[in-house]
Amino acid sequence: FSGCGLGERLTALVLSFRSPEPLDPGCLLERDAERSADRLGCAAVDFPVAVVLPAGGSGERMGLATPKQFCTILNRPLISFTIQAFERLSWIGTVVVVVAKENHDLMLNIVQKCNHTKAKVVHGGTSRHRSIFSGLQAFSSTTDSLTPKPKVVIIHDAVRPFVEEDLLLKITLAAKEQGASGAIRPLVSTVIATTSEGYLDHSLERAKYRASEMPQGFLYDIIFQAYQRCSEFDFEFGTECLHLALQYCGTNAKLIEGPPTLWKVTYKRDLAAAEAIIKETLSMSACIIAGAEAEAVELAKALQKNLNMMETDVIQCAKESNTEYLSKTRNFIHISTTASNFLGTLDMAKRFEDTDHARLYPVVVVWVQLNMTKQSVDSQKTDELTAFRSLASEVIQGNVLLYGIQIDHTKVPEQWERSVERLTQITVALIRDRNAALTGQLLHA
Amino acid sequence: FSGCGLGERLTALVLSFRSPEPLDPGCLLERDAERSADRLGCAAVDFPVAVVLPAGGSGERMGLATPKQFCTILNRPLISFTIQAFERLSWIGTVVVVVAKENHDLMLNIVQKCNHTKAKVVHGGTSRHRSIFSGLQAFSSTTDSLTPKPKVVIIHDAVRPFVEEDLLLKITLAAKEQGASGAIRPLVSTVIATTSEGYLDHSLERAKYRASEMPQGFLYDIIFQAYQRCSEFDFEFGTECLHLALQYCGTNAKLIEGPPTLWKVTYKRDLAAAEAIIKETLSMSACIIAGAEAEAVELAKALQKNLNMMETDVIQCAKESNTEYLSKTRNFIHISTTASNFLGTLDMAKRFEDTDHARLYPVVVVWVQLNMTKQSVDSQKTDELTAFRSLASEVIQGNVLLYGIQIDHTKVPEQWERSVERLTQITVALIRDRNAALTGQLLHA
Numbered sequence: 001f002s003g004c005g006l007g008e009r010l011t012a013l014v015l016s017f018r019s020p021e022p023l024d025p026g027c028l029l030e031r032d033a034e035r036s037a038d039r040l041g042c043a044a045v046d047f048p049v050a051v052v053l054p055a056g057g058s059g060e061r062m063g064l065a066t067p068k069q070f071c072t073i074l075n076r077p078l079i080s081f082t083i084q085a086f087e088r089l090s091w092i093g094t095v096v097v098v099v100a101k102e103n104h105d106l107m108l109n110i111v112q113k114c115n116h117t118k119a120k121v122v123h124g125g126t127s128r129h130r131s132i133f134s135g136l137q138a139f140s141s142t143t144d145s146l147t148p149k150p151k152v153v154i155i156h157d158a159v160r161p162f163v164e165e166d167l168l169l170k171i172t173l174a175a176k177e178q179g180a181s182g183a184i185r186p187l188v189s190t191v192i193a194t195t196s197e198g199y200l201d202h203s204l205e206r207a208k209y210r211a212s213e214m215p216q217g218f219l220y221d222i223i224f225q226a227y228q229r230c231s232e233f234d235f236e237f238g239t240e241c242l243h244l245a246l247q248y249c250g251t252n253a254k255l256i257e258g259p260p261t262l263w264k265v266t267y268k269r270d271l272a273a274a275e276a277i278i279k280e281t282l283s284m285s286a287c288i289i290a291g292a293e294a295e296a297v298e299l300a301k302a303l304q305k306n307l308n309m310m311e312t313d314v315i316q317c318a319k320e321s322n323t324e325y326l327s328k329t330r331n332f333i334h335i336s337t338t339a340s341n342f343l344g345t346l347d348m349a350k351r352f353e354d355t356d357h358a359r360l361y362p363v364v365v366v367w368v369q370l371n372m373t374k375q376s377v378d379s380q381k382t383d384e385l386t387a388f389r390s391l392a393s394e395v396i397q398g399n400v401l402l403y404g405i406q407i408d409h410t411k412v413p414e415q416w417e418r419s420v421e422r423l424t425q426i427t428v429a430l431i432r433d434r435n436a437a438l439t440g441q442l443l444h445a
Numbered sequence: 446f447s448g449c450g451l452g453e454r455l456t457a458l459v460l461s462f463r464s465p466e467p468l469d470p471g472c473l474l475e476r477d478a479e480r481s482a483d484r485l486g487c488a489a490v491d492f493p494v495a496v497v498l499p500a501g502g503s504g505e506r507m508g509l510a511t512p513k514q515f516c517t518i519l520n521r522p523l524i525s526f527t528i529q530a531f532e533r534l535s536w537i538g539t540v541v542v543v544v545a546k547e548n549h550d551l552m553l554n555i556v557q558k559c560n561h562t563k564a565k566v567v568h569g570g571t572s573r574h575r576s577i578f579s580g581l582q583a584f585s586s587t588t589d590s591l592t593p594k595p596k597v598v599i600i601h602d603a604v605r606p607f608v609e610e611d612l613l614l615k616i617t618l619a620a621k622e623q624g625a626s627g628a629i630r631p632l633v634s635t636v637i638a639t640t641s642e643g644y645l646d647h648s649l650e651r652a653k654y655r656a657s658e659m660p661q662g663f664l665y666d667i668i669f670q671a672y673q674r675c676s677e678f679d680f681e682f683g684t685e686c687l688h689l690a691l692q693y694c695g696t697n698a699k700l701i702e703g704p705p706t707l708w709k710v711t712y713k714r715d716l717a718a719a720e721a722i723i724k725e726t727l728s729m730s731a732c733i734i735a736g737a738e739a740e741a742v743e744l745a746k747a748l749q750k751n752l753n754m755m756e757t758d759v760i761q762c763a764k765e766s767n768t769e770y771l772s773k774t775r776n777f778i779h780i781s782t783t784a785s786n787f788l789g790t791l792d793m794a795k796r797f798e799d800t801d802h803a804r805l806y807p808v809v810v811v812w813v814q815l816n817m818t819k820q821s822v823d824s825q826k827t828d829e830l831t832a833f834r835s836l837a838s839e840v841i842q843g844n845v846l847l848y849g850i851q852i853d854h855t856k857v858p859e860q861w862e863r864s865v866e867r868l869t870q871i872t873v874a875l876i877r878d879r880n881a882a883l884t885g886q887l888l889h890a
Contacts, residue, residue: 182645184637188711189656190685191636191649192629192700199697200627203657203688204636211634212648240635243648252644255637260712266633267705272721273714389889429882437874443886444834 041169045091049172050150050220052135055079055107055158056100056124068265069158070106073275074362074434075399078265079107080114081161081278084360086154087118089165094147097158098124098135115359120147129235129244133227140224149220152176155241156215161274162261163215170256175217179251182216182242183258210255213262216241222249282361283432285311286331289344292316295409296335299370299420303333306424317344326351330361331431335368342367342388342404349395349402358399364431365395367404368423369442385442392440403430404442419445486614490536494617495595495665497580500524500552500603501545501569513710514603515551518720519807519879520844523710524552525559526606526723529805531599532563534610539592542603543569543580560804565592574680574689578672585669594665597621600686601660606719607706608660615701620662624696627661627687628703655700658707661686667694727806728877730756731776734789737761740854741780744815744865748778751869762789771796775806776876780813787812787833787849794840794847803844809876810840812849813868814887830887837885848875849887864890 055069069079079097086092095118099107104121111119122138124131132155139149152175156163167183174181187209193201223241226248234244245251265274286307290300300314315325326332326348334345345367352358367388392402407423410416423445430438500514514524524542531537540563544552549566556564567583569576577600584594597620601608612628619626632654638646668686671693679689690696710719731752735745745759760770771777771793779790790812797803812833837847852868855861868890875883 178644180645184639185634187636188709189630189658190688191632191654192657192687193653194629194655194700195697198700199623200625200687200691200700201697202691203685204654206684208638209636209649210639212637213634239651240648242637242645243635246645246647252640252646255639255643255645261714263714264633269706269708269718269722273718276717276721277714385889425882426886429880433878433880435874435878437870438883438888441871441886441888443883443888444830 041089041091041165044169045172047151047176048093048148049091049152049154050093050139050147051086051095051154051156052132053079053082053095053097053156053158054124054128054131054135055097055103056128056131057158067103068271070103070110071271073271073278075436076114076360077110078161078271078274079158080110080116080360081274082156082158082163083111083116083119084114085161085163086156086168087116089168092154092168093118093150094139095119096135096138096147097121098131100124115356125235127236129227129230129238129241132241133235136220136224136227139220151220152217153220153223154215154217155223157264159265160214160262161265162277164259164261167256167258167262168215171215171217174254174256175219178254179219179222179249180217180242180245180253182253182255183213183262184210184255185213185258185260185262187211212240212242213258213264216253218245222251225249278361279432279434282330282434283310283428285329286313286333286431287325287329288312288314288333288335289317289348290314290335291337293337295372296337296370299368299407300333300335302420303335303368303424303427306420307428323355327355327357330357330363331366332364333366333368333427335370337370337372342369342391345402346391346395349391349398349400352400353395353398362399362401362434362436364434365400365402366427366430367402368427369404369406371406371408388442389440396436396439401430401434401436401439403439405445406442407445486534486536486610489614490617492596492621493538493593494536494597494599495538495584495592496531496540496599496601497577498524498527498540498542498601498603499569499573499576499580500542500548501573501576502603512548513716515548515555516716518716518723520881521559521805522555523606523716523719524603525555525561525805526719527601527603527608528556528561528564529559530606530608531601531613532561534613537599537613538563538595539584540564541580541583541592542566543576545569560801570680572681574672574675574683574686577686578680581665581669581672584665596665597662598665598668599660599662600668602709604710605659605707606710607722609704609706612701612703612707613660616660616662619699619701620664623699624667624694625661625663625687625690625698627698627700628658628707629655629700630658630703630705630707632656657685657687658703658709661698663690667696670694723806724877724879727775727879728755728873730774731758731778731876732770732774733757733759733778733780734762734793735759735780736782738782740817741782741815744813744852744868745778745780747865748780748813748869748872751865752873755873768800772800772802775802775808776811777809778811778813778872780815782815782817787814787836790847791836791840794836794843794845797845798840798843807844807846807879807881809879810845810847811872811875812847813872814849814851816851816853833887834885841881841884846875846879846881846884848884850875850890851887852890 057067070077083095086095097119101123107121122134124134139147152172171181187206190206191204195201222245226244229248230244242253288300288304290296304312304314313325345365349365352363388404395402405426407419426443426445502512515522528540531540542564546568552566567579569579584592597617616626632651635648635651637648640646667690671689674693675689687698733745735741749757749759758770790810797808833849840847850871852864871888
């Protein structure tokens with residue numbers, strides 16, 4: 001930021017130790033979880049770790065009837081993304097979700113529908129601290145053998161869905177070592193003190209302060225003791241767990257700089273931002289299935305070249321042997337030269353249902369119909385179109401979004417290039433937007 | 446937020462004095478500007494007001510090659526939205542945009558392309574304060590009669606595009622009265638002081654502090670004097686204008702609570718949030734043009750009923766006499782029963798080019814073709830489709846996005862309702878997304 005003073009300069013310096021803002025929060029990708037198993041995680045964390053997720057909020061600030069943690073992105077509640085960010089890590093045990101009594105059934109439904117096997121739902125109190133304490137108490141009841149007392153407990157927000165393993169590891173290990181730890185971020189705005197009449201009193205030097213964010217980690221015994229000792233005033237009016245650990249157990253938390261994706265979904269616009277991050281992450285790769293015909297293979301290669309912002313593989317068919325490819329991505333481009341060939345697409349869509357691949361994120365299947373004769377658009381039978389549409393409305397029940405694109409084959413190079421370019425743009429738009437209203441449409445490149 | 450302590454309670458209380466987060470920042474709608482002329486603005490502000498917009502940033506934090514103020518939303522740079530938020534107000538004079546030397550030509554191009562008649566582009570310095578001072582100096586040169594010295598100068602950020610007239614009026618009047626004024630927001634996170642070893646030292650009581658945001662207003666003479674008096678250290682390392690007015694002129698700024706839409710576009714996800722706000726605002730109304738045929742009128746009424754989240758008008762034709770409707774919204778749904786009738790759509794699209802209606806925001810035209818016979822899908826002539834597509838690719842040059850939807854007429858009530866419901870969903874999706882890649886497509890309801 002060339003036109004800035006030290007406050008922002010310092011921020012930029014701190015930031016330069018990290019890579020630019022991640023376009024893909026690792027927590028959304030399975031391969032991250034796969035990597036982790038071989039990596040630090042399991043090796044370094046040889047003690048039980050659990051999570052408490054206070055989710056009692058009513059979301060007044062959003063200006064929405066639904067509390068923000070239950071607002072859906074791609075048809076799935078925000079809180080499910082947050083739970084999944086922890087659940088995917090093998091070294092994390094129970095995730096205790098604390099909800100208001102009136103949302104208990106709703107939350108149980110989400111846990112069941114999204115298959116959150118590590119989640120345990122408990123009732124919260126009438127304030128944030130009371131809810132967290134309720135969550136912690138779920139471990140202290142010795143009768144319930146399903147939730148043994150952890151060594152370290154991570155406290156997080158239900159409305160911060162993008163938390164990466166790397167940070168969770170640092171928070172967890174620092175908490176084990178120091179008793180308490182918390183994520184921080186540089187301040188975006190100057191913080192000022194105001195007079196009681198609403199005038200500027202003084203401004204704080206931005207570089208000396210930080211924003212306290214989530215996740216925070218604690219030795220279970222320390223934070224549980226802090227809550228047992230703290231006052232009614234704290235329970236009612238406090239918000240900062242690090243403060244309780246300091247005041248009641250004398251533990252100065254270790255502070256760890258987190259990435260910008262840690263931000264809290266607070267306003268309605270933040271939901272749009274979260275959706276954009278998720279959609280962008282889901283659009284990073286695609287699998288092109290081209291069959292054996294020369295023209296289809298040629299088109300697949302041209303498309304792959306144009307889709308250079310995505311990681312793409314071209315494979316010949318979507319048979320059982322290619323299950324490996326089918327689980328690597330959630331975007332499939334099926335090129336065929338026979339109009340009726342969307343039956344192959346049907347097979348694939350059905351398979352996703354069996355393998356549960358579309359449970360957490362919608363899978364996009366773009367069926368590209370390569371017309372070898374000029375006549376094919378006109379002679380397209382209504383019956384076939386109807387069949388395609390009804391297939392699309394069937395597979396969408398299993399979270400598979402099916403779209404069709406026709407492209408006319410031509411030997412005129414400029415014309416062909418234009419068509420392929422248009423095919424690329426439409427394909428990218430369909431994959432990025434994942435718009436349910438447009439499934440079953442047969443577009444034209 | 447039922448599970449929160451006082452910190453968040455207080456915030457909620459403060460917030461409850463305002464309506465829930467506005468879905469439509471007024472600054473995007475012309476009718477807001479129209480209203481304002483009758484309202485407070487011109488009457489209350491009987492002195493010259495100008496704006497300085499520092500836009501020298503390089504956008505490092507975004508992780509993008511393009512500085513964030515030049516990133517585009519709906520094909521238009523972010524800074525143009527910010528300039529427009531001031532330019533639309535009759536009581537605001539010159540808007541001085543301060544850019545780095547290397548972006549001077551780019552900025553002049555934007556000013557010309559978006560027809561920003563009040564904007565004046567000047568070169569910035571090597572820090573934020575130096576750039577603002579450069580902007581202020583543009584008024585002090587007495588030789589240039591185009592930029593007379595204002596009574597009050599508003600300083601804003603190029604990357605805060607949603608600033609409403611109401612707040613600008615408050616800031617301006619308070620600056621006139623008190624010498625300085627600034628927008629504030631409640632803190633979203635707890636602010637903490639850290640030890641030099643990276644541990645928690647203490648946390649600030651959230652309720653006692655505020656985030657200092659933009660816009661800020663000053664008597665021109667005060668802020669100009671403050672910059673003349675301030676040190677090299679301030680120029681190099683300072684960021685807060687309110688602080689300079691306090692330190693060098695003894696002026697305690699009046700602080701005014703602003704809405705959440707004031708937030709600064711800092712990270713890439715903020716661009717997605719800004720885009721979502723703009724698109725939602727553009728999707729609040731639509732004009733349905735139905736012709737005279739009974740079936741078209743019936744469909745128009747059914748569609749209007751389904752589009753209950755939008756403000757819709759149904760009119761009979763898009764002739765000159767309806768210019769009033771054509772300037773009220775940027776979404777048009779043209780229903781016709783004759784396949785070739787998209788010529789009426791053509792007329793309309795051309796008219797937008799003449800009236801400059803699509804210069805700042807893309808206009809969506811959805812051509813709905815009501816098929817009265819079962820055969821119409823099959824018998825659709827390739828020539829007609831080609832003509833429609835080439836029309837779409839022509840009008841998109843003038844920022845008009847043209848889409849087609851076919852719907853088959855039927856007397857079977859359930860079937861018809863399903864089709865109309867699908868038509869509604871597709872129409873809403875096209876209007877909301879404004880996706881350029883899908884123009885010229887003929888979809889099917």
